[in-house]
Amino acid sequence: MLTSSEENYIKALFYLQQKASKGVSTSSLAQRLDTKPSSATDMLQKLSEKGLVDYVKYKGALLSTDGYQLAAHVVRKHRLWEVFLVKTLGFSWDQVHDIAEQLEHVHAPLLVEKLDAFLGHPRRDPHGDPIPDKNGQIHQVEKALLSTQQNDQESILVSIKDANDDFLKYLNQKNISLGAFIKVIALEPFDGSMTVEVNHETHYFSSTITNNLYVQSL
Amino acid sequence: MLTSSEENYIKALFYLQQKASKGVSTSSLAQRLDTKPSSATDMLQKLSEKGLVDYVKYKGALLSTDGYQLAAHVVRKHRLWEVFLVKTLGFSWDQVHDIAEQLEHVHAPLLVEKLDAFLGHPRRDPHGDPIPDKNGQIHQVEKALLSTQQNDQESILVSIKDANDDFLKYLNQKNISLGAFIKVIALEPFDGSMTVEVNHETHYFSSTITNNLYVQSL
DNA sequence: ATATTATTTTAGATGAAACTAAAAATTTAT
DNA sequence: ATAAATTTTTAGTTTCATCTAAAATAATAT
Numbered sequence: 001m002l003t004s005s006e007e008n009y010i011k012a013l014f015y016l017q018q019k020a021s022k023g024v025s026t027s028s029l030a031q032r033l034d035t036k037p038s039s040a041t042d043m044l045q046k047l048s049e050k051g052l053v054d055y056v057k058y059k060g061a062l063l064s065t066d067g068y069q070l071a072a073h074v075v076r077k078h079r080l081w082e083v084f085l086v087k088t089l090g091f092s093w094d095q096v097h098d099i100a101e102q103l104e105h106v107h108a109p110l111l112v113e114k115l116d117a118f119l120g121h122p123r124r125d126p127h128g129d130p131i132p133d134k135n136g137q138i139h140q141v142e143k144a145l146l147s148t149q150q151n152d153q154e155s156i157l158v159s160i161k162d163a164n165d166d167f168l169k170y171l172n173q174k175n176i177s178l179g180a181f182i183k184v185i186a187l188e189p190f191d192g193s194m195t196v197e198v199n200h201e202t203h204y205f206s207s208t209i210t211n212n213l214y215v216q217s218l
Numbered sequence: 219m220l221t222s223s224e225e226n227y228i229k230a231l232f233y234l235q236q237k238a239s240k241g242v243s244t245s246s247l248a249q250r251l252d253t254k255p256s257s258a259t260d261m262l263q264k265l266s267e268k269g270l271v272d273y274v275k276y277k278g279a280l281l282s283t284d285g286y287q288l289a290a291h292v293v294r295k296h297r298l299w300e301v302f303l304v305k306t307l308g309f310s311w312d313q314v315h316d317i318a319e320q321l322e323h324v325h326a327p328l329l330v331e332k333l334d335a336f337l338g339h340p341r342r343d344p345h346g347d348p349i350p351d352k353n354g355q356i357h358q359v360e361k362a363l364l365s366t367q368q369n370d371q372e373s374i375l376v377s378i379k380d381a382n383d384d385f386l387k388y389l390n391q392k393n394i395s396l397g398a399f400i401k402v403i404a405l406e407p408f409d410g411s412m413t414v415e416v417n418h419e420t421h422y423f424s425s426t427i428t429n430n431l432y433v434q435s436l
Numbered sequence: 437a438t439a440t441t442a443t444t445t446t447a448g449a450t451g452a453a454a455c456t457a458a459a460a461a462t463t464t465a466t
Numbered sequence: 467a468t469a470a471a472t473t474t475t476t477a478g479t480t481t482c483a484t485c486t487a488a489a490a491t492a493a494t495a496t
Contacts, residue, residue, distance in 0.1 A: 114307040
């Protein structure tokens with residue numbers, strides 16, 4: 001069984017290797033976990049010994065198949081607890097991360113499955129992120145351009161078509177990131193522009209924008 | 219903030235000092251926590267430094283006011299989680315202890331209060347043990363002799379009037395202990411005897427017995 | 437291509453929490 | 467009351483996860 005610290009490291013690798021397809025650097029790992037690079041090196045060596053990480057000195061690390069499986073399971077627990085905290089106990093979505101960070105380290109397989117059943121087998125957490133299934137599979141759902149969505153349709157921002165710098169800056173400045181909750185308020189058929197609500201704030205999007213955002217319908 | 223280990227020690231002291239009114243011995247503490255006496259000594263010295271335990275070398279230890287407060291809060295969390303596991307997730311009462319043992323160490327005051335509210339402010343856990351309130355007070359509830367209970371009445375065994383050895387042996391042999399769930403099945407008015415269900419097993423109690431058991435109605 | 441800079445790893449140290457073995461204190465028995 | 471047995475404490479190790487400082491490697495800039 002893994003320690004909490006080991007679980008935190010493989011979870012961080014799980015996130016970081018999604019972006020960078022090459023090996024995850026020691027420093028980025030340390031930065032994400034708010035620790036020092038030397039500590040990250042120590043842990044990478046240990047996890048490599050255990051066969052959970054493929055690690056080459058100075059070259060970076062990636063999760064092995066086993067490591068990925070375990071990481072997905074920790075993420076599953078984290079996201080199920082977040083759903084519980086928001087849906088069952090009435091927390092707001094921004095209060096739950098730190099609590100779920102503790103709950104995810106509780107080891108009790110039956111608890112996870114009973115919680116999942118009680119919550120009605122949710123497919124996404126309150127931030128819109130997908131919940132891995134009990135085998136660690138992340139159900140990749142069909143995505144569509146925001147421009148194809150109908151009035152009142154609710155969706156989650158899942159990816160960006162052309163991720164050029166200017167566009168990312170635009171999104172960043174408006175505080176819009178992957179996982180954002182988007183609801184179509186009004187469509188303008190003559191130019192394809194849209195009034196949308198993103199995380200409780202109203203925005204006007206031209207067709208250039210709506211044709212560049214992939215969403216997943218809720 | 220206390221470590222999980224420190225919390226386990228003060229919780230063990232909380233239980234042990236209820237029975238023995240004198241100082242709790244190093245060995246009994248070690249035995250309860252399945253560890254060695256030398257480890258218990260180390261921890262008692264640390265907790266004494268922190269002002270949570272009144273400890274005199276070779277003489278045993280008792281919780282200070284602060285320590286008692288903290289212990290009661292850990293017990294509160296443990297018992298609330300047990301109620302959640304049984305009532306909300308459908309675990310049986312004998313499966314929940316080890317899981318609650320982990321959940322009790324999650325630090326999130328708001329979580330405890332929201333969980334308490336969600337569960338409807340329960341006063342006892344699934345084993346019949348009282349749940350301390352948010353100030354660490356253990357609400358001592360009114361108790362009555364089992365002989366005064368009506369048909370179908372459900373109650374919890376809370377104490378014994380005359381705790382003589384023979385009677386305790388009798389209870390022990392029948393596997394009946396404090397916290398037991400008792401339901402009155404049938405009353406015999408002519409001699410005051412009773413048919414009762416104790417923890418899902420049927421027993422016949424004479425009036426001598428029903429006049430010696432204090433219960434708390436549910 | 438070599439020097440400079442940045443990143444990564446190693447070596448050694450610290451604090452928690454446990455352990456074993458030996459010393460000290462207390463309790464029990466003769 | 468003293469000896470024997472038991473309990474408790476101390477002293478010294480171990481493992482885990484972190485740190486700092488120094489050495490090794492890789493990346494970059496002239």
